[in-house]
Amino acid sequence: MKQTTHHDVREAIRARIVSGEWGLGERIPDENAFAEQYGCARTTVNRAIRALADEGIVERKRKGGTRVRPMPLRQAQLTIPIVREQVEASGRRYDHRIVRREPRTPDSDAIGRMGLSAGGKLWWLETIHLADGRPFALEQRWVNPAVVPGFADADLSGISANEWLVRTVPFSTGTVALSAVAADGDRAGLLQVAEGDALFAMERTTWLDEQAVTTMTLYYPADFRWEFSL
Amino acid sequence: MKQTTHHDVREAIRARIVSGEWGLGERIPDENAFAEQYGCARTTVNRAIRALADEGIVERKRKGGTRVRPMPLRQAQLTIPIVREQVEASGRRYDHRIVRREPRTPDSDAIGRMGLSAGGKLWWLETIHLADGRPFALEQRWVNPAVVPGFADADLSGISANEWLVRTVPFSTGTVALSAVAADGDRAGLLQVAEGDALFAMERTTWLDEQAVTTMTLYYPADFRWEFSL
DNA sequence: TAGTGGTCTAGACCACTCA
DNA sequence: GAGTGGTCTAGACCACTAG
Numbered sequence: 001m002k003q004t005t006h007h008d009v010r011e012a013i014r015a016r017i018v019s020g021e022w023g024l025g026e027r028i029p030d031e032n033a034f035a036e037q038y039g040c041a042r043t044t045v046n047r048a049i050r051a052l053a054d055e056g057i058v059e060r061k062r063k064g065g066t067r068v069r070p071m072p073l074r075q076a077q078l079t080i081p082i083v084r085e086q087v088e089a090s091g092r093r094y095d096h097r098i099v100r101r102e103p104r105t106p107d108s109d110a111i112g113r114m115g116l117s118a119g120g121k122l123w124w125l126e127t128i129h130l131a132d133g134r135p136f137a138l139e140q141r142w143v144n145p146a147v148v149p150g151f152a153d154a155d156l157s158g159i160s161a162n163e164w165l166v167r168t169v170p171f172s173t174g175t176v177a178l179s180a181v182a183a184d185g186d187r188a189g190l191l192q193v194a195e196g197d198a199l200f201a202m203e204r205t206t207w208l209d210e211q212a213v214t215t216m217t218l219y220y221p222a223d224f225r226w227e228f229s230l
Numbered sequence: 231m232k233q234t235t236h237h238d239v240r241e242a243i244r245a246r247i248v249s250g251e252w253g254l255g256e257r258i259p260d261e262n263a264f265a266e267q268y269g270c271a272r273t274t275v276n277r278a279i280r281a282l283a284d285e286g287i288v289e290r291k292r293k294g295g296t297r298v299r300p301m302p303l304r305q306a307q308l309t310i311p312i313v314r315e316q317v318e319a320s321g322r323r324y325d326h327r328i329v330r331r332e333p334r335t336p337d338s339d340a341i342g343r344m345g346l347s348a349g350g351k352l353w354w355l356e357t358i359h360l361a362d363g364r365p366f367a368l369e370q371r372w373v374n375p376a377v378v379p380g381f382a383d384a385d386l387s388g389i390s391a392n393e394w395l396v397r398t399v400p401f402s403t404g405t406v407a408l409s410a411v412a413a414d415g416d417r418a419g420l421l422q423v424a425e426g427d428a429l430f431a432m433e434r435t436t437w438l439d440e441q442a443v444t445t446m447t448l449y450y451p452a453d454f455r456w457e458f459s460l
Numbered sequence: 461t462a463g464t465g466g467t468c469t470a471g472a473c474c475a476c477t478c479a
Numbered sequence: 480g481a482g483t484g485g486t487c488t489a490g491a492c493c494a495c496t497a498g
Contacts, residue, residue, distance in 0.1 A: 005486070006486075018401045024400060031464080031465070040488085041489065042465095043467090043488070043489085044486085044488085062463085062466075063463055063497050065464060065497095066464090074310035075310070167254065170254060171247060171248040173460055175457065176306060177455045177457040180428040182428045197412070198410040198428035224409060225408070230403055230404040233467085233468060235467070236468085260482085260483060262483090270469085271470065272470090272484095274467085291478090292476040293484075
């Protein structure tokens with residue numbers, strides 16, 4: 001005799017919601033009622049409905065009960081891509097070339113993003129990512145040597161700066177910003193596109209305990225599409 | 231006497247992982263060991279570690295134990311924005327204006343995205359979203375009348391097409407694609423930018439039971455940034 | 461203030477998979 | 480075969496909040 005699982009209960013309730021049994025914003029039965037209906041413990045129902053709440057299908061409030069979300073949240077679980085994997089996933093050969101790597105005084109933009117105060121130098125790194133030998137994406141990065149002292153001596157011939165940093169400073173938090181920008185002369189030359197062409201920009205700043213580790217921007221040419229599902 | 235919560239256990243274990251107590255790919259103690267250490271039931275530890283696994287911090291396998299992820303997944307829970315809320319969140323007054331609304335034969339791009347076969351007409355809708363009266367984003371949308379017959383008579387003066395569709399077809403699935411494109415003459419004129427300017431494009435296709443409901447693209451001018459955190 | 465979800469416990473059995 | 484996570488149960492108490 002197979003028991004009723006939280007998975008079963010979750011899908012059963014989801015189906016009833018999708019069927020329109022309860023309208024938008026309407027209250028659904030409480031956990032005990034479902035437990036009796038499906039012949040399982042309340043704990044099991046709780047886990048099932050909690051999963052639906054995590055998905056944004058329903059919202060729960062103590063005493064207020066569980067309601068179908070009036071305006072369903074449209075959420076996506078998004079995985080920040082690693083350029084090498086993007087290239088290899090498309091069946092092409094990945095390679096990268098470091099264009100510049102030097103200590104440099106950060107511009108005001110970098111200072112703002114990393115929340116720096118004093119005026120020391122940071123590492124500046126420009127990397128061109130190649131797919132079958134052709135430009136795939138351009139990476140421009142500032143690295144804070146105060147947080148990652150080993151970066152000066154890092155061997156980046158085999159792995160990218162990003163992978164090196166992830167391995168060295170594994171569990172940091174971060175922010176991401178997406179936008180579109182026009183290619184300036186430098187970026188256009190490195191990516192082999194025309195100046196003024198639209199580029200897809202993904203900017204990431206990584207933090208370890210309130211200190212900015214690195215901020216980088218990846219520029220993709222206009223034929224790039226970043227797809228995911230809801 | 232306060233009990234140890236799954237939240238406490240989760241943060242305690244997270245701190246130990248971040249501190250480097252176990253290296254990347256290394257195995258951490260099993261649930262019973264943690265339960266004894268923290269003086270709680272194994273169920274509580276299970277829920278705590280399961281949450282860390284959902285975050286991508288660790289990976290779990292029966293008999294294999296729980297390991298720190300060798301290359302931590304960088305995942306973000308991303309909420310697809312509603313244009314009106316974006317505008318209002320920035321403290322500006324939202325408004326929208328429908329530029330075109332007509333039955334039209336879909337182009338090959340729309341046919342491909344929506345997986346259509348026959349050559350019927352779809353509804354074509356162009357909407358300009360305004361913030362304090364100035365163009366904020368341009369929406370170009372195809373709607374499948376076979377799935378949403380009521381759309382022909384929908385009153386879109388008060389709410390946007392998107393909100394109307396979400397209320398009418400609430401629990402559908404979808405795909406999203408992000409890219410950068412150059413503004414063509416039509417889009418440039420509606421957004422009041424120069425032709426060729428970089429636009430941030432967010433394309434969404436929505437499905438209900440294998441049938442495409444609608445596909446739309448939102449174009450934002452180059453000063454737009456979509457930010458979120460990891 | 462009473463109803464609802466949030467969570468813990470202790471014990472149990474099962475499913476997967478490594479060795 | 481045996482160790483580990485996956486899950487269910489029954490009961491209990493708590494925290495929040497709608498009415």
